[in-house]
Amino acid sequence: MQKPVTISDTRRKQFHLPVDKILPFLIPIIVILIWQVSSTFGWLSSSVLPSPMAVLQDGIKLTQSGELPKNLSISLYRATVGLLIGGGIGFILGFINGMSKTFRLLFDSSIQMFRNIPHLALIPLIIIWLGINESAKISLVAIGTMFPVYINTFHGISSVDPDLIEMGKSYELSKGQMFFKIIFPAALPQILVGIRYALGVMWTTLIVAETISASSGIGYMANNAEDFVDMETVVLCIVVYAILGKISDLVAKSFESFLLDWQNTGRSNI
Amino acid sequence: MNNNSMISIKNVNKIYNNLTALHDVSLDIQQGEFIALVGMSGGGKSTLLRLIAGLEQPTSGLVTINETDSKSLMRVMFQEDRLLPWMSVLDNLSFGSKDKNTKAHAQELLELVELTTYADHFPNQLSGGQKQRVALARALMTNPKILLLDEPLGALDALTRRKMQDLIMDICQKQNLTTILVTHDVEEAARMADRIIVMKDSTNSYEESCPKNRNSGQIGIVTDRVLSEILEEKPSQQRTA
Numbered sequence: 064m065q066k067p068v069t070i071s072d073t074r075r076k077q078f079h080l081p082v083d084k085i086l087p088f089l090i091p092i093i094v095i096l097i098w099q100v101s102s103t104f105g106w107l108s109s110s111v112l113p114s115p116m117a118v119l120q121d122g123i124k125l126t127q128s129g130e131l132p133k134n135l136s137i138s139l140y141r142a143t144v145g146l147l148i149g150g151g152i153g154f155i156l157g158f159i160n161g162m163s164k165t166f167r168l169l170f171d172s173s174i175q176m177f178r179n180i181p182h183l184a185l186i187p188l189i190i191i192w193l194g195i196n197e198s199a200k201i202s203l204v205a206i207g208t209m210f211p212v213y214i215n216t217f218h219g220i221s222s223v224d225p226d227l228i229e230m231g232k233s234y235e236l237s238k239g240q241m242f243f244k245i246i247f248p249a250a251l252p253q254i255l256v257g258i259r260y261a262l263g264v265m266w267t268t269l270i271v272a273e274t275i276s277a278s279s280g281i282g283y284m285a286n287n288a289e290d291f292v293d294m295e296t297v298v299l300c301i302v303v304y305a306i307l308g309k310i311s312d313l314v315a316k317s318f319e320s321f322l323l324d325w326q327n328t329g330r331s332n333i
Numbered sequence: 334m335n336n337n338s339m340i341s342i343k344n345v346n347k348i349y350n351n352l353t354a355l356h357d358v359s360l361d362i363q364q365g366e367f368i369a370l371v372g373m374s375g376g377g378k379s380t381l382l383r384l385i386a387g388l389e390q391p392t393s394g395l396v397t398i399n400e401t402d403s404k405s406l407m408r409v410m411f412q413e414d415r416l417l418p419w420m421s422v423l424d425n426l427s428f429g430s431k432d433k434n435t436k437a438h439a440q441e442l443l444e445l446v447e448l449t450t451y452a453d454h455f456p457n458q459l460s461g462g463q464k465q466r467v468a469l470a471r472a473l474m475t476n477p478k479i480l481l482l483d484e485p486l487g488a489l490d491a492l493t494r495r496k497m498q499d500l501i502m503d504i505c506q507k508q509n510l511t512t513i514l515v516t517h518d519v520e521e522a523a524r525m526a527d528r529i530i531v532m533k534d535s536t537n538s539y540e541e542s543c544p545k546n547r548n549s550g551q552i553g554i555v556t557d558r559v560l561s562e563i564l565e566e567k568p569s570q571q572r573t574a
């Protein structure tokens with residue numbers, strides 16, 4: 064009676080494990096294969112879309128010349144500094160407004176109004192004010208990333224279960240203890256949602272800003288290549304952005320699963 | 334007013350907006366006494382407990398705790414478990430206590446509520462009854478003098494419930510705690526309490542003292558009497574109905 068059960072059990076396990084790991088890569092691999100094959104057989108003209116191999120070779124060439132690493136690092140620098148400033152301001156505003164009703168009444172409606180302006184619409188204004196130097200790009204990223212962090216921090220903090228706060232009061236926690244022991248951990252999942260969203264906004268903003276006005280960075284590289292009809296580099300830049308986006312998402316995710324391990328222990332929500 | 338009482342409640346009213354949750358409640362509770370609050374849902378039991386715990390202020394009247402350092406001597410076990418979901422069971426127990434051998438004490442209490450194997454689990458991995466037992470252990474952690482229990486055994490099966498009743502009575506007796514137990518279960522009140530207070534129409538409308546070392550027959554009699562008081566029926570009418 065027991066034997067067949069255990070056999071089918073192990074079989075299922077053997078089949079399941081690799082499938083879970085392969086499945087996410089299946090579609091990208093197929094797309095690249097079809098793309099390469101189409102290019103090789105001449106179904107896809109290289110003036111429309113260069114082959115994956117040509118893009119890869121271009122990437123290697125630009126890496127060896129130092130052009131790609133240089134532009135990549137300047138883009139990363141702008142993205143990180145912009146996110147730190149914008150996310151920091153967003154967090155502080157969200158914290159203040161979440162904790163204090165007075166500040167909420169004072170700030171929130173103005174922030175909500177400002178939030179409804181698409182931040183990319185500010186590009187002309189910012190170029191006039193700050194020119195095309197670093198601070199212009201960094202400011203744009205900061206403005207773009209501030210709002211998702213603000214909204215989610217504010218919402219996370221103001222919607223902490225009042226029962227838990229009352230429980231803290233019954234232990235006579237000080238204001239600081241109340242924040243660090245109850246409010247912050249309870250709001251953390253929502254704050255991390257904001258940060259993850261901000262990471263997406265960060266790259267979009269930077270691409271646009273660098274494409275419109277910059278003399279370095281991946282967006283500039285793409286724009287410059289466009290002027291020379293250098294298709295390989297244009298596609299390479301797009302691929303680099305895709306990879307950067309994916310990496311920041313992975314970083315955010317592993318951050319979440321590290322900080323919120325308690326959420327993954329209960330019932331699965333699939 | 335009795336000056337020796339541990340908890341003294343005098344002409345207390347509590348009004349939420351237009352709703353009277355407590356109306357002219359006066360009650361004296363002696364040191365070491367075990368009180369049960371019973372009554373229908375919405376009768377003001379939890380509100381009274383929150384006022385005693387100092388989590389809310391009465392609209393009028395006076396709540397006095399006859400101890401200098403009243404709050405830290407008092408522990409509440411809320412109607413909901415109110416465990417911190419991001420902390421393990423063990424860390425939830427240690428929450429709010431400052432002494433050095435906290436961990437050892439927590440282990441001891443986990444043993445009492447029969448949850449030693451769950452020390453490293455998170456609350457979302459526990460059943461409703463297990464969570465309640467963790468909350469009970471947490472309330473006992475800081476060696477309180479006054480224990481306020483709001484429906485502590487609601488989610489338990491009959492057998493575990495009986496075990497936990499005995500455990501609570503045992504602890505309260507050994508540590509000479511002043512205890513207020515809120516419960517829907519009148520028989521539970523008749524089994525555990527020295528005195529049963531019926532909360533009805535927002536006030537303490539009736540009370541019944543229970544005999545010491547009572548047998549199941551006496552528990553039954555007390556239960557019937559209190560129930561008929563709550564339902565405003567005479568015991569004889571209750572039987573014919």
Ligand SMILES: Nc1ncnc2c1ncn2[C@@H]1O[C@H](COP(=O)(O)OP(=O)(O)OP(=O)(O)O)[C@@H](O)[C@H]1O
Pocket residue numbers: 349352353354372373374375376377378379380381412
């Ligand atoms: N914070 C509050 N704001 C407004 N009304 C409240 C509040 N807390 C309690 N009430 C009201 O006061 C009344 C008494 O509530 P309470 O929670 O004390 O009842 P209870 O006897 O504990 O009921 P249950 O047995 O269902 O727990 C209810 O009508 C309730 O709606």
Ligand SMILES: [Mg+2]
Pocket residue numbers: 378379380412483
């Ligand atoms: Mg209640």
